[in-house]
Amino acid sequence: MSMVAIVLCLLVSFASSQYSCQTQTVHGKPFPSLIDVTTEDLAIGLESSQFTSVDLVKAYIARINEVNGTLNVVTEINPDALSIAAQLDAERANGITRGPLHGIPILIKNNIATMDKMTNTAGSFALYGATVPRDSGVAARLRAAGIVILGKTNLSQWANFRSDNSSNGWSAYGGQVYAAYYPLQDPSGSSSGSGVASSIGLALASLGTETSGSILSPSEVNNLVGIRPTVGLTSRSLVIPISQRQDTVGPMARTVKDAAYLLQAIAGKDPYDNYTSAIPYDPLPDYVAACNFSGLAGKRIGIPRNVIYQERGDAPVLAAFEKAIQTIKYAGAVVMDNTNITAYALDQYLNGNASGIVLDADFISDLPDEYLSKLVTNPNNVHNLEEVRNFTQHFPQEDYPSRDTAVWDQSLALGFGNKDPQFFAAYEINLVTAGIQGILGVMINYSLDALILPTDFSPGLPALVGTPVVTVPMGFYPQNTTITMNRRGTLVETGPNIPFGLSFLGPAWSEASLISFAYAYEQRTMVRNQVQPYIVPNTELSTIVGS
8 A cells, every 4th residue: 555545544543633722621610621721721720729730630641642553652651640649739729839830740751861760762772771970950840840750752863863874763762752743744854742741631741852853843843832042042961962072962842931931940050061051141041031022122133044944934934934034023033034144154054064973973982971971870781872873783672774873873973072173073063054144143144133944954053052042833734735755765754734834043142132023923924723623632621521
């Protein structure tokens, strides 16, 4: 049977899965739908004792169990989630709340370590059973905020830094993630499971990680808001690394304000990650208060058109982008077009090899130094990249050689790590390419508050200099879109109803401004509500409370 025929069969199979945003009731009391519910909805319900954190955990676990066999979104549920929720309910009953997210369940990507009964594998059996000395920096902040870490989400294995011929959302440990807007939809990556989980309400929101696109891209195709924070705003301590210069941890949520609440909870200094010492704020900005309907009024927004290279610029995305520009103008912003990066920067960005050298050398050094060497137990005795590659090539479930190790082969062939002078020469090219000759130079030269791009084109340059981006839903591919498959022929890359996004790019530490701009755009368009997933769970809070 052809892939297109399989897709059609799945559409028929799931035709009975009807999305509903209708409010549920129990004994006449309204309960919001978990695919639409916001942080503030949940906080009000918890505070008024309409439902408990235990109810929430039960509902979300039931929702995960309904769809996980089809979508492979969650690799494991925290076995302590119910007891943690009960403890947080008891605190609330005693008048103690740790913050606005107290008692609310969140999912985190399976490369963010927790010192509990869950594993942290990056989707690889090489790390199965390994244990860590403490929670990762962001997990510790989640717990301090009273958040229930509900479980771990599947991902593109090793955060998409292993193979040249794998697929987004595949890992040996978790299988293949599928997104929910079209059967067999490519979930993008590497925070694939986090994107799908948030999109269909398997938790309020999720955490993803990004080196270059791994929050922004899956947020885009899953109809989400995603925040790629400045490198150093959120701790990377005990997050399985690729590059200390580019890695960052951020929220993936259904609304800008929900993403802002979660960023507020995880941002801040951590003695285990020296990059966080560069945070220029004490206290941090109020990211939730930044959600201002008038946030774009009087702001100067630029468009670096030469970054939108036409071979990827399909008509529906570009048409929606032009419409978004008009919305931004109507919101009171001054939009300056063709605020382009230099020819040198564009050539380096599209054709240079410095960015690859930086990632390869950082990974060779950072994987053992920042993670493997810190493990308390390491059952498979993998202590460096060469040993991880050897394990992967000889462990059948890792699907080698069908899914190669070409990225690692290239890293190891480089022959040096991130303390070599050759590394710093490449890194300097990155800083010039995206910096003074790139997006940072453009913002300075034109006195801009931010840049905008279709999210397809937004991750690469900010990644090189570690600057923030916020993506927000912008549109969907139309019903008559021709299905295109990924290179393995296993996932639908483009097709009817698949979402795409708009990105706001800013200088380092400008998250509050970008959130303000994204919120002002979101509230004027509410694009997310225009198309619904083809498959959603049926369990609601009212199901649990009513039973």
